[in-house]
Amino acid sequence: MPKNISLVKDKLFENIFNYAKGGIAIVGMRGEWIKVNDSIVKQLGYSEEELYKISFQDITHKDDLDIDLENMRLLVQGKIENYEIEKRYFHKNGDIIWALLSVSLVRDEQGLPMYFISQIHDISKQKTDRDQLRVMLNVAKEQNSRLASFAEIITHNLRTHSSNLMILFEFLEEESHSLVKDENFELLKESIFNLNETVTHLTEVAKIKSVEESKIEALNLSDFVTRAIYNVSALAKNINCTIINQVDVSARVKGIPAFLDSIILNFITNAMKYRSPNRDAVIKLSSEVKDDFVVFHVEDNGLGIDLEKFGDKIFQMYKTFHRNKDAIGIGLFITKNHIESIGGHVEVKSRVDSGTTFSVFLKAA
Template identity: 40%
Template sequence: MKELYNQLFQKHKTEDNTSLTYMDSLQRDIAIGSWEVNLQTDTVIWSAMTKTIHEVEQDYQPNVKEGVNFFLEGYNRDLISLLFARAVNDQQSYDREFQLKTAKNNIKWVRIVAYPVIEDNKTKKVIGVLQDITEKNNTLNELKLKEELIRTTFEHAPNGMALVSLSGEIITLNKTFCDYLGYTTEELIGCKINKLSHPGDIDIIPANIKNLIDGVSDKFECEKRYIKKDGSYINCILSISILRNENNQPIHFISHLIDITERKVAHKEVETLLTTTKSQNEKLLNFAHIVSHNLRSHSGNLEMLLDIMKTDLPECTENEFFPLIEEAVNNLSETISNLNEVSIINSKESKDLKAVNLLKTTHTALANFKASIIATDAKINISIDSNIYVLVIPAYLDSILFNLISNSIKYKRPDATPVINISAQQTTDFIKITVSDNGLGIDLDLHKNKIFGLYKTFHKHQEARGLGLYITKNQVEAMNGKINVSSKPNEGTTFTIHLKHEAH
């Protein structure tokens, strides 16, 4: 802009048309306007570009007061008034940035450079140039805002962050990084970051760093331990990325740490608990098998002895106590058999699952109840696509359907013909099997938490043992499925079972 000032001074010496034309052209090309205030004639002259910046018509004739009033009221207007007064009275030049409001009410940033023209030690004129710097200032303000945003994000990030030189020294870091390791900012700046590594993890970084510098990768992530100031260590997820300049040359690394020490401790505790639980379950299962086997032997001996008595010593059975003893032994044998069945359910593994046709299995289950269906005049509705296959332990699926159909017939309402609906539909993850009836129903407000309990019964029936639903639930869950129930007294019950299909 210095050359333009010199041209302005030359203009005031020549004031010829050629000079004026040249100045207007120059100002238009570089988007800088000129102005002058003649203190002797009290006139103000604006160049064409100055008027364009102020968004006034080209025939606009300004004066000093109007010119000052274009500046935003307050700081900007007060400052331009003060600087102009100093130029006039103290013969001081100025170069400052201001905000003004144009004739069209647009806010602009302008840079004004002004010089007093002095003759006989008196200020004759004040001349200057005016440049529209709105775009530049807006860009700078946006850049400052982004820088502030980045700085705030960096400083207040919940995880540790550090800017690291290519040679490994920490340039700057945030508070969280310091808190992780127990150092102050001053203690860590300039420190080689690899010196903070656990000795067993030092070799993790170098090969990956070379790939970053060579452009093979933009970032890498690993699990790494760091030594704290107190000598303990933390487990971290370390993520390192690289910053490059406009020439794509690497300049800095950004290290990002996430402290996973608590997660690692919790994971280890869970692993220990799972190991302990697995061991205990295996011991309990072995204990159940041993007890079941031994009890079955003893109960079998009792049954055999009773049979011998009935055959060889019939006179010993002709009393009121023998039938009671026989019933007690039979009940004991049944209980042992049931408990043995429960104990082996969860010993089956997912590898035992097989794909079976659900419709075919359902018809097979119903075949067991032909006599009961005829006797009760039960109506059976089946809505299962013949192409639906479920991933199950076949014996478990047979048992599940048997128990649910048996309950629907067993607990029918005496005043209604039994209606049993069996349906299935395939979803993304499961085969949804529904078995519903119009029987006695269950009061879930009373029994919701007991419905699948062991030896829990909800109706008086001579065959009720409280074992079927318990076994059913365990069998469903052993096949990675789930079972739910909805029911209302005297309206019926619906069991919904979700089992995996072949795709899963």
């Protein structure tokens, strides 16, 4: 190779070595620093001269030293070609520096080990961020657990008190016939019934929790849809509603049987409840696969929802969008939470006086 080309290559290598953003070092077989670039000097706080007087073992955290030395031994024995580990170095000022260390071995023409090339990237900030995130997640988990316990206690107590009120009211109704005709007594009766209904709803909401992966089963979506259609067949016949089932018989989803039953039944009965008085109700059920999800579509030709007006309120608790006397605004709220608790989500498309399509994304089994 011409001498000038060799010099150019040597200069190029030197520039890459010195000005690389990450730390690069040539380390001897006993762990001594042979050559380091500016990034390592900045990361560790030692000057080049200071580093050349010590070995990497001198500034490695003792808990990380053994795994580093073991990997070096495997490199020398030819059992691995390179390795990458997270390890801690001591900065000159005593601080701990977390680094991502990548190491490879250079051999001579006879295959004998000459030196190690180490790439050292400071990941202290990422480690700190990860640790903070882990702490925050643990705090959130603990808070959620406390809130769940609080909700259970509150709903239990409310249920007890409302039941007692109902029993006392019934005693009064039986024993004091004169009160039955009193207008205030009727108002009290209605308030107690409303309280009981609210407590029932809150109890259902309090039961909704994220589901452990071990409790989720592989379920045949078509079987559950068929059963739901059978359960509403009398109602469908009574209101002259046609249900078209085009769900793939082989579609399998991850879920909890009780949740899946509730989800499907809720959307079908909702479509019936909000049918248009101007035409016979038609509900079309279908499925498709999208990425890791089986999407269950429930399409109707009913009243529809003004999404510009109510789009962000559809799944909120106690929100209703039509003057249906049976509507209380709890079903969609609970259904959405059931869907999300098994790792899915729901989307909605709707046009006023044209119909609504709910698309339920369920994890494919």
